[in-house]
Amino acid sequence: MSNVSYTHLLCTILKKMKQIISFIITLVLLSCHNSNQSKESTDSETVKTAQDTVLVKIENKIDKSYEIGFYSKSYTYCWIVGQDTLDLGIGLTEYVRDSSVQLRVFNQKPTLFASTINRINQCLPLIKEDFDMDNLRSLYFEPPIFYKDLTTELSLDYINQFGQQNIKHEELNEFLMNSWLEQKISNFLDQFGKTTRRYEIEKFHLLEKQYYNEYIPDSVITEYPEFSIHGMGISVITE
CATH class of the missing domain: 1.20.5 (Single alpha-helices involved in coiled-coils or other helix-helix interfaces)
Known part of the structure; x- marks a missing residue:
């Protein structure tokens, strides 16, 4: 080549x-x-x-005319999505007399109790900026019907033990202290070194399914139990 x-x-x-x-x-x-x-x-x-989704803190005005010497501070924590507020608010109040703290959950639409506890935990870093959670003395939640998982678990256990008859408050407390609810509350309180002392449901009675929509209108209740433990919300007293 x-x-x-x-x-x-x-x-x-x-x-x-x-x-x-x-x-x-x-x-x-x-x-x-x-x-x-x-x-x-x-x-x-x-x-x-x-x-x-933005978590915001709102300082609640304390009415000095009758709350002076009663509350030292009060805040509400809620989530905002765009221009809307999620249907869940967490209110905390500190008492003057002993610096004890009360936590209240507000929601008008049904949700899951497990999700509600998760929301509270998400909010804790912001809450701890204003409150000493070692002084947590009580929690308040809406009636069980507002939490599908909670009312389902409680109703199944209740009917197995008591049928559909009302029981005394002492029996109700003992029942709740050994319930699915207590498992969730116990796990939540453990991070503060707290335990449940007792449960209270003011005006306790059993609510039949036909009346559910009076409390949770526009909700699909097909999978809800035939009755729910009901009253003026669930109070948890800690120690």
Whole structure:
């Protein structure tokens, strides 16, 4: 083979190699670009989700005319999504006499009790800026019907032990102290070195399913139990 032919062949091979390398680089760049776009999209959604839900603290005005010497401070914590407030509020109050703390949960629509406890735990870092949770003396929740998981568990255990008859408050307290509710409350209180001393449900009675919509209107109650332990909310006294 002449030098001219060899040189021409070598140039042709080099030209082809450059084209192949250029093609490979293009594929790599396109792949990286698509990967980055996907990652940026995921990060953007994550940030957007985090920014959409905001936990806010509201200082409650204490009426000096009759609450002076009674409450030292009071705050409500809630979540805002866009321009809407989630149907869950957590109120905390500190008493002047002994610096004891009361925690109250407010919701007008049914939810899960397990989710409610999770929400309280999420809120704790902000709560602890204003309250010493070692002084937590009581908790208050809406009636069981507002928590589908809670009312289901309690009703099943209740009917197995008592049927559908009302029981005395002492029996009710003993029942709740050994219930699914106590398991959840005990786990929550344990982080503060607290335990449950007793439960109270003012005006306790059994609510039949046909009356559920009076308390939780527009709710699908197909999977709810035939009756629910009911009253003026659930109070948990700690020690």
